[in-house]
Amino acid sequence: MSQPPFSPGELAEAVLARMLHHDAFSRWLGLEVLAVGPGTCRLRFVVRPDMLNGFGALHGGVVFSAADSAFAFACNSHGRLSVGLTVTIDHLEAGRAGDVLTVDAREEQLKHKVGVYQVRVTNQHGVAVALFKGTAYRTGTAILSLPNPEPTP
Template identity: 70%
Template sequence: MSISNKSIPKAEAVLHRMMAKDAFSKLLGLQVDEVGEGYCRLHFKVREDMLNGFGILHGGVTYSAADSAFAFACNSHGRLSVALSTNMDYLEAGKLGDTLTVEAKEESLKNKVGVYQIRITNQEDVLVALFKGTSYRTSKEI
């Protein structure tokens, strides 16, 4: 998908470009609700094929959803950005049928480094996990 319409905000154009080739986010069923400069909110439904051997949401799925929201938020300014470091705290178990909301917010943006906090909550607004990502901002325009 190519976005050439100048009336589309930069963050949305970048999101469309990224999602056109992001097979993994599509596999997870991630649905982006809102994107803006330094911000992304998305959601997904926990399916049976996302559960681990104990019948709870696999941590890798939670991490991947947070990582996608982080990527959409840190690239939203139109400069190619990549993860420099990330960490995640798991606070509650996701369960089959849960709808999880993943919200990424920019906390700091400098010339070469951005810092983002990502909150994952369930449909009852219970905090499931916290993710922190630090991005390296290249000089390449998207």
């Protein structure tokens, strides 16, 4: 489980770069990474018309997916392959086309095999749109030593 000699922040950046290179769905969402560090990630995206449900509100699945991406980037930032065990989301406010949403993930607890993360999604007015909680299982596999698959188009 050895990683190249990186500082914790450099390791988080290297893992993020590898993950994003192969993550067509996060790119489709238009997620812009504002910051990543050990156990943290901040993303931003603009709500597009093709993200709305039949009532003109942001589809809950889009909010969930953005929060799930931030969770994935945060829990994998330590360089060990981590997978979600359980996640929950509370939708608090409807998003609308043109909204700029910020997605903040932060580590609440990190143990040898399990990490717990809170993700807060807010709009451009600072209003909470959703609260997401994720629990990740941490494998013993070093991310940067995994074979590098072809990137998705």
